Amino acid sequence: MAAVEVRKLVKRYGDVEAVRGIDLEVAEGEMYGFLGPNGAGKTTTIKILCTLAEATSGSAVVAGYDVAAERSAVRRNIGLVFQEPTLDGYLTAEQNLRFHGELYGVPRPLLRRRMDEVLEMVGLADRRRDLVQTYSGGMRRRLEIARGLLHTPAVLFLDEPTIGLDPQTRAAIWEYIGALREAQEITVFVTTHYMEEAEYCDRIAIIDDGRIAVTDTPDALKRAVGADRVQIRTADDAAAIVQLRERLGVDAAMHEGMVTFAVPGGAEFVPRLFAELGVRIDTVTVTRPSLDDVFMTYTGRTIRDAEAGGGPSAFQIMAGRR
Amino acid sequence: MTTTDVLPATGGMAHEARAAAMVWRREMIRFQHDKARIVAMLLQPLLFLFVMGTGLSSVVDTGGQVDFRTFLFPGVLAMSVLFSAAFAGISLVWDREFGFLREMLVAPVGLPAIIVGKCLGGATMATLQSVVLLALAGLVGVPYDPVLMVELLALLFVGALLLTAMGVLLSARIKQIQAAMPTSQLIIMPMMFLSGALFPMANLPDWLAVLTKLNPLTYVVQPMRAAIFDHLDVPADAWAALDPSITWWGWEVPIAAQVLVAVVFSGIVLGAAIAAFDRAD
Numbered sequence: 001m002a003a004v005e006v007r008k009l010v011k012r013y014g015d016v017e018a019v020r021g022i023d024l025e026v027a028e029g030e031m032y033g034f035l036g037p038n039g040a041g042k043t044t045t046i047k048i049l050c051t052l053a054e055a056t057s058g059s060a061v062v063a064g065y066d067v068a069a070e071r072s073a074v075r076r077n078i079g080l081v082f083q084e085p086t087l088d089g090y091l092t093a094e095q096n097l098r099f100h101g102e103l104y105g106v107p108r109p110l111l112r113r114r115m116d117e118v119l120e121m122v123g124l125a126d127r128r129r130d131l132v133q134t135y136s137g138g139m140r141r142r143l144e145i146a147r148g149l150l151h152t153p154a155v156l157f158l159d160e161p162t163i164g165l166d167p168q169t170r171a172a173i174w175e176y177i178g179a180l181r182e183a184q185e186i187t188v189f190v191t192t193h194y195m196e197e198a199e200y201c202d203r204i205a206i207i208d209d210g211r212i213a214v215t216d217t218p219d220a221l222k223r224a225v226g227a228d229r230v231q232i233r234t235a236d237d238a239a240a241i242v243q244l245r246e247r248l249g250v251d252a253a254m255h256e257g258m259v260t261f262a263v264p265g266g267a268e269f270v271p272r273l274f275a276e277l278g279v280r281i282d283t284v285t286v287t288r289p290s291l292d293d294v295f296m297t298y299t300g301r302t303i304r305d306a307e308a309g310g311g312p313s314a315f316q317i318m319a320g321r322r
Numbered sequence: 323m324t325t326t327d328v329l330p331a332t333g334g335m336a337h338e339a340r341a342a343a344m345v346w347r348r349e350m351i352r353f354q355h356d357k358a359r360i361v362a363m364l365l366q367p368l369l370f371l372f373v374m375g376t377g378l379s380s381v382v383d384t385g386g387q388v389d390f391r392t393f394l395f396p397g398v399l400a401m402s403v404l405f406s407a408a409f410a411g412i413s414l415v416w417d418r419e420f421g422f423l424r425e426m427l428v429a430p431v432g433l434p435a436i437i438v439g440k441c442l443g444g445a446t447m448a449t450l451q452s453v454v455l456l457a458l459a460g461l462v463g464v465p466y467d468p469v470l471m472v473e474l475l476a477l478l479f480v481g482a483l484l485l486t487a488m489g490v491l492l493s494a495r496i497k498q499i500q501a502a503m504p505t506s507q508l509i510i511m512p513m514m515f516l517s518g519a520l521f522p523m524a525n526l527p528d529w530l531a532v533l534t535k536l537n538p539l540t541y542v543v544q545p546m547r548a549a550i551f552d553h554l555d556v557p558a559d560a561w562a563a564l565d566p567s568i569t570w571w572g573w574e575v576p577i578a579a580q581v582l583v584a585v586v587f588s589g590i591v592l593g594a595a596i597a598a599f600d601r602a603d
Contacts, residue, residue: 052428075430086421090352102344103429105337131355 001064003028003155003187004049009058011044018044020210021058026155026187026203031177033201034191035291037306041210042191043083046159049189050080063154076104079148079156083163085140089133093124093143096132097150104151111150118146121183122176138169142176149180158190162197174200193303195291204291206298208306213298218291225289225297228266231258232273235280247276255302258285262293341431342439349410349443353450364454367402370520371395371455371462382521387560391462396546397519399455399474400481400539403448404514407482408506410444411489411595415502418493437490437596444486449479465553473549480584481542485510487591494598517543524566535568538587541580544568548577 004026011019019041026032034042047053049062051071060067063077087096094115101111119125122142132140141161148156161177162170174197181188190201198204198218205215214221234240240259244252252261263269266286274281287293296302353360371394379390417423426436456474459466489506496502514520516530517539526534534540547565556564568575575583 050428072430075428080428082421082424084421084424086425088348088352088422088425089420090355091348095348095351099344099348100425100429103341103426103431105340105430 001028002026002061003030003063004032004189005061006045006049007059009045009048009060010056011041011048011053012056018210019048019055022207022210022212024205024212024215026189028154028187029185031181031188031190031200031202033198033204034189034207035193035195035198035204035295036191036207037193037303040207040306042193042207043159045207046157046189046191050078050157051075076151077154079151079153081141081144081148081156081158081161083160085144087132087140087144087147089131092129092131093119093135094128096143097147100147100150106151114150114152118149121149121180122146136169138165138172141165141169141173145173145176145180149186152184153186155187155189158188160191160193162192162194170194170197195295195303198291206295208295208299214294221291221294222289225262225293227262227264227293228269228289229260229262229287229293230266230269230273231255231260231285231287233258233282234277235282240277240279240281243277243279247278248272255296256304338432338435341429342435342442345426345436345439346443346446349440349447353447360451363402363406363451366405367398367455368458370401371398371458375462387557388554388564389463392464392550392554393522393547393564394520395459395462395464396474396543396550397517399452399478400517400519400543400546401514402455403452403478403482404485404510404539406451407444407448407485408489408510410447411441411486411491412493412499412502412506413444414440414490414493415496415499418497419499433599434596437599438592441483441486441490441592441595444489445479445482448482448486449475452478463554464550467553470549470553474546477542477546477549477581477584480581480588481539484538484542484584484588484591487588487595491591491595491598494595494600513537513539516540518547518565519543522564522566524563535570538584540568541584541587545577545580545584 002025004024006022006024009019009022010017022041022045024032034045036042044053048055049060049067051067051074054068062074065073065077067074088099091099097115097118098111101114106114115128116125119128122145124139124143124146127135127139132143135143145158145161148158158177162173165173177188177190178200180186190197192198201218203215203217204221206213206221216224232240237254237259241252241254244250244259244261250261250263252259254260266288270284270286273284292302299306371391375391375394375398382390382393414423417426427433429436452475456471459471464470488509492506492509493502496505516534516537518534519539523531523534523540544565544567551561551565568580
């Protein structure tokens with residue numbers, strides 16, 4: 001049985017179609033990443049899966065229960081960590097956890113043990129009696145993850161679990177999530193728009209504009225791209241793009257303020273570039289394929305373009321290499 | 323860590339009650355943290371009772387047999403409790419702003435459990451605050467009769483529940499704290515003035531008399547004052563002037579029926595508050 005099973009999911013807000021027919025399946029024990037820019041439909045999908053929003057059409061089954069017909073059973077079997085904090089700062093960590101355990105109906109003797117376990121797991125056992133308002137952002141997020149696990153859910157939903165945290169804290173949060181998966185069998189459904197974070201997942205779905213563009217393992221996705229990304233700064237970018245096409249047979253476009261293109265064996269390509277381009281080159285960056293490139297391959301834009309621009313980019317520079 | 327911990331199926335009413343009790347307990351925990359607010363909330367009624375009450379006692383004619391401050395005492399009690407109660411209800415707007423409302427709304431419990439827990443919590447907290455004021459009863463000539471104290475606390479609790487539920491109802495619709503505060507004041511103030519808390523309701527013009535009878539708070543304040551007068555030696559004419567009985571189309575409403583009206587009103591507003599809340603909030 002799949003932990004999460006979604007069929008032809010559509011969500012419309014008035015004229016806006018936030019989710020345009022999503023199908024997906026997450027296996028039990030899998031860590032599944034939902035990767036896409038802000039506004040791609042990630043949060044809307046998660047809200048439907050957590051019974052916080054109703055789908056316009058389509059169906060979703062989470063932990064064996066239908067999200068529309070068996071809301072209470074779904075809620076009992078999922079853990080949730082939202083983008084926005086949902087802790088009570090006037091309560092201690094312990095009191096926040098107890099509140100959660102009581103509302104989720106965790107039997108009292110078990111609750112005490114679970115509180116010890118989850119606090120230990122996220123390294124907050126020694127701060128358990130402190131008011132949450134004295135916690136740092138990273139500690140709060142850890143406490144929220146601990147709370148999401150308190151009632152031993154079958155599926156843990158993490159909606160941008162590291163948003164607003166500094167890189168070091170972000171890495172620490174992922175360590176905790178990794179340790180959690182070693183300690184117990186749990187399915188994790190995580191959304192992120194940080195490319196590097198998607199690499200922690202077993203499988204990734206790339207979502208853009210309300211649709212899933214592709215689903216695969218991070219390695220397979222990167223292999224499919226096959227090319228390295230080259231970004232150059234030149235004296236005349238427009239001329240450089242023309243020259244790249246005419247002299248080197250490479251389609252390039254402006255991304256993040258640089259002339260960007262993809263070629264197999266990027267490092268070997270650089271000497272040719274200097275010899276044949278005919279436009280002065282100031283800087284060159286060659287990057288091995290990353291999930292960012294995967295995103296670009298399947299959506300035609302970088303994740304930052306997508307967030308800045310809204311509309312799809314006119315340049316589909318890697319479209320030919322799918 | 324084991325993976326065999328499996329939760330029992332939802333426990334029906336027992337589970338709902340447990341959830342409501344926890345929401346109630348949270349209000350109590352927060353109340354303990356908030357000592358500064360408790361002190362501030364007590365100062366206002368003391369001002370009313372001893373400054374305004376003393377000042378006005380020379381102006382208001384109480385027939386010479388009843389101290390004006392004795393008359394004022396139930397009104398001031400009600401006032402302090404009701405304001406705290408209304409604010410406790412509105413605190414849901416803060417809960418929404420700081421995200422905790424969502425933690426409550428996604429839990430596998432019914433909305434009624436959460437709202438009832440919240441309202442009972444706010445009402446309990448507000449009633450507990452009144453204990454400090456009740457301790458001063460002797461200063462304004464109200465006897466420390468245990469029966470009277472229990473009667474007053476019970477009535478205050480009913481009124482507090484009404485006002486907390488109104489606050490919750492407001493916060494279901496109003497999402498900004500800047501708007502919720504003045505709106506609640508706008509509702510509480512006239513309710514206060516028209517309840518007989520601060521001045522006797524004898525000889526009011528007709529239109530005002532009708533409004534006082536429509537005001538649910540009247541049915542809290544009037545029984546409180548009747549309970550106090552019951553324990554004092556108040557002459558009939560002073561009683562009639564200071565605490566005239568409520569009549570509906572000439573029928574004198576008994577105290578028990580008045581209390582019933584207050585309880586029913588609280589229940590209705592509580593139901594409205596539950597109905598007004600949106601799960602996806």
